[in-house]
Amino acid sequence: xxxxxxxxxxxxxxxxLRLSCAASGRTFSRYAMGWFRQAPGKEREFxxxxxxxxxxxxxxxxxxxxxxxxxxxxxxxxxxxxxxxKPEDTAVYYCxxxxxxxxxxxxxxxxxxxxxxxxxxxx
Numbered sequence: 001x002x003x004x005x006x007x008x009x010x011x012x013x014x015x016x017l018r019l020s021c022a023a024s025g026r027t028f029s030r031y032a033m034g035w036f037r038q039a040p041g042k043e044r045e046f047x048x049x050x051x052x053x054x055x056x057x058x059x060x061x062x063x064x065x066x067x068x069x070x071x072x073x074x075x076x077x078x079x080x081x082x083x084x085x086k087p088e089d090t091a092v093y094y095c096x097x098x099x100x101x102x103x104x105x106x107x108x109x110x111x112x113x114x115x116x117x118x119x120x121x122x123x
Contacts, residue, residue, distance in 0.1 A: 001023050001024065001025045001027060001028060001031060001097050001111075001112045002023065002024040002025065002112070002114075003021055003022070003023050003024075003095050003096070003097060003112055003113065003114030003115075004021065004022050004023075004114055004115065005019060005020070005021045005093060005094060005095045005114045005115060005116060005117040006019070006020050006021075006022070006117055007019040007020050007117060008092075008093060008116075008117030008118045008119045008120075009118075009119070009120070010120045010121075010122065011085055011119075011120070011121055011122070012121070012122050013085060013086055013087055013121055013122065013123050014084060014085065015085050015121070016081070016082060016083045016084075016085065017082045017085065017119060018079055018080065018081050018082070019035070019079065019080040019082065019093055019095075019117060019119075020077055020078075020079055021033070021035075021077065021078045021079075021080075021095030021114055022075075022076060022077050023076045023077065023078070023097070024076070025076075028073065028076040028097075029052055029073040030052055030099065031052060031097040031098065031099055031111070031112075032049060032050065032051050032052055032097070032098055032099070032100065032101035033049065033050050033069075033071060033078040033095065033096070033097050034046065034047070034048060034049035034050070034069075034095070034096050034097075034098075034105055034110070035047040035048050035049075035069060035078075035080045035093060035094070035095055035096075036093070036094045036095075036096060036107060037089075037091035037092065037093045037094070037119075038091055038092050038094070038116070039088075039090060039091040039092075042091075043107075044094070044107040045060065046060055046105045046106065046107075047059070047060050047063055047067065047080070047093070048060065048063065048067055048069040048080060049069065049101065049105050050069045050070065050071050050078065050101075051101040052073075052101065054070065054071050054073075056101060057069050058105075062088075063082075063089075066082065066083050066084045066085075067080060067081065067082050067083070068080070068081040068083075069081075078095060080093070080095075082119070085119075085121045086121060087121045087122065087123045088121075089119060089121050090119060090120050090121050091118075091119060092116035092117065092118050092119075093116055093117050093118075093119050094113055094114060094115075094116045095113075095114045096110040096111075096112060096113050096114070097110065097111055097112040098110050098111040098112075099111065
């Protein structure tokens with residue numbers, strides 16, 4: 001599975017962005033998908049994940065209620081809708097895939113990574 005994230009940009013605080021992650025390969029629907037982010041000088045952190053069917057989702061506390069993860073298996077794409085953005089959301093955002101939805105989602109436990117997309121939120 002190859003992943004390509006897009007949709008980042010510069011937005012003012014309170015604004016919205018939608019990230020997309022396009023996957024290649026016919027096995028996309030078998031994988032749970034997630035988003036991570038990494039701010040300058042900080043470790044990469046988990047943001048959100050979604051099961052292969054889309055029926056289960058989970059969010060980091062810092063984004064709960066503001067971000068929504070979704071997927072379209074027919075289009076081999078996963079999305080991250082980000083609303084009410086804050087300056088502390090500024091980071092490079094990465095999509096990632098792994099077969100097992102359950103368990104801890106840490107950066108070392110993913111099967112595939114996409115290249116990141118920069119999100120910058122100005123105050």
